[in-house]
Amino acid sequence: MDSGSIAVADLSGGIDLQSTLESGQSYLWRREDGQMYETAAAYGGSAWYYTVLDDEVLWVRQRDGLLEWEASTDAEDLLFDLLRLDDDLDAIVEATPGGELLDEAYDAYRGMRIVEDPFFPCLISFICSAQMRVSRIYDMQVALAEEYGEAVEFDGKTYHQFPTPERLATASESELRGLGLGYRAPYVQRTAELVASGEATESDVRGLEYEAARDAMQAFVGVGDKVADCVLLFSLGYLEAVPLDTWIQTAIAEYYPECDCGSYAETSRAIRAEFGGEYAGYAQTYVFHYLRNR
Numbered sequence: 336m337d338s339g340s341i342a343v344a345d346l347s348g349g350i351d352l353q354s355t356l357e358s359g360q361s362y363l364w365r366r367e368d369g370q371m372y373e374t375a376a377a378y379g380g381s382a383w384y385y386t387v388l389d390d391e392v393l394w395v396r397q398r399d400g401l402l403e404w405e406a407s408t409d410a411e412d413l414l415f416d417l418l419r420l421d422d423d424l425d426a427i428v429e430a431t432p433g434g435e436l437l438d439e440a441y442d443a444y445r446g447m448r449i450v451e452d453p454f455f456p457c458l459i460s461f462i463c464s465a466q467m468r469v470s471r472i473y474d475m476q477v478a479l480a481e482e483y484g485e486a487v488e489f490d491g492k493t494y495h496q497f498p499t500p501e502r503l504a505t506a507s508e509s510e511l512r513g514l515g516l517g518y519r520a521p522y523v524q525r526t527a528e529l530v531a532s533g534e535a536t537e538s539d540v541r542g543l544e545y546e547a548a549r550d551a552m553q554a555f556v557g558v559g560d561k562v563a564d565c566v567l568l569f570s571l572g573y574l575e576a577v578p579l580d581t582w583i584q585t586a587i588a589e590y591y592p593e594c595d596c597g598s599y600a601e602t603s604r605a606i607r608a609e610f611g612g613e614y615a616g617y618a619q620t621y622v623f624h625y626l627r628n629r
Contacts (some may be wrong), residue, residue: 338405341420343397343446348424351446352397353380355418356541359469360569361450362460362476363388363497372470387480387496388413388453392489393432407489419448431611431618436590440618440625447624449617452571454537456497457570462526462557463519464565465482469627471515478514479503503527522557529555537571545573546600560599568616577607577619582626 343349356364357372367383374380385394390581393406395414395574404414428441452460463475465621476497483498504527509553511520529535535554543551548571552563561580567573578582587594587606594601594605610618 336405336407337409338403339411340404341402341411343400345404346402346420346424347422347426347447348428350402350418350420350448351444352384352395352402352418353382354444354447354624355450356384357628358444358447358620359472360620361457362473363452363456365477367394371473374393385494386417387484387487387494389499390485390487390496392487392494392524393417407487414433416451419451422448424448427614427617430614431610434590436586436622436625437610437618440621442494443625443628444621447621449574449620451572453497453572454566454570455500458526458530458555458558458566459497459503459523461562461565461569462522464562465519465557475515482506482510482514485621500527500530504531519557525556526558537594540567541571545575549576555616560603563588564603568619574614575607575612576616577603577610579603579606580623582623586622 364384364386367385370382381398383396385392387393391406391408391410393404393410393413394405395402397403402414404410406413424446428445431437460472460476464472470549477541480495480497483502484495487494487496504524506524506527507526508520511523516523538544540548540551540553544566548564548567549560552558552566553560558566561578564576564578568576568578579602583606587602591606591609594602594609596602596605607615
């Protein structure tokens with residue numbers, strides 16, 4: 336076992352770990368106390384969270400001005416990658432236009448960071464997200480990991496990592512429906528087949544210009560514009576992406592009606608400009624989390 340800590344004061348803009356991991360960005364982290372999405376948001380929180388990646392288990396919590404971690408490997412670099420701890424949050428907020436809604440959202444959850452999840456688990460999570468509450472999306476991913484993910488032993492306990500494309504591709508539609516995926520089951524199964532066979536992969540998307548990348552994402556079954564934007568933002572580092580989900584549509588209707596341009600593409604361009612362009616995805620995530628909890 337390895338362990339360490341990072342001073343929150345050393346991170347530009349700090350970190351709000353609970354908001355980062357319980358804001359609907361990532362469905363790969365679990366709370367030790369089993370209360371994921373069940374407790375009121377409080378800055379930082381103090382609960383332990385864990386995730387399993389590449390046969391390694393990583394635990395992290397925020398307490399007494401520190402971000403503390405324990406892991407089955409030296410995980411500090413991994414933690415910086417997964418939680419984007421190198422992002423200059425102060426500069427990002429400064430670069431974002433103000434306004435009543437954004438100011439309230441930033442004040443409420445300052446320190447929340449965008450995650451950078453591995454591509455395939457992020458893709459499957461958001462294929463499952465259509466017309467679902469974040470708690471139900473989370474439950475689906477837990478079920479997929481426990482049913483099809485490899486078991487990993489650490490410190491006397493057994494954990495399950497997210498299934499590989501090859502393993503998930505062997506699941507039948509009826510089996511996936513039995514885990515609560517509903518009509519999303521064939522999309523998940525077919526997308527796993529595409530990735531496992533190499534017919535459609537992360538490398539087909541990464542590095543493209545943003546709107547071209549959003550179009551390329553739709554080679555995966557069950558991926559439209561909104562799901563594509565979620566994966567681009569929360570896995571591939573396209574911080575300008577703004578998924579137009581229900582809460583952002585609500586924000587547009589109430590605060591930015593001039594950004595409603597009819598089509599997804601045109602509305603997306605308008606709200607990205609309203610949110611400051613380069614870091615519009617940060618503004619989106621704060622607004623989403625703020626409105627959902629309000």
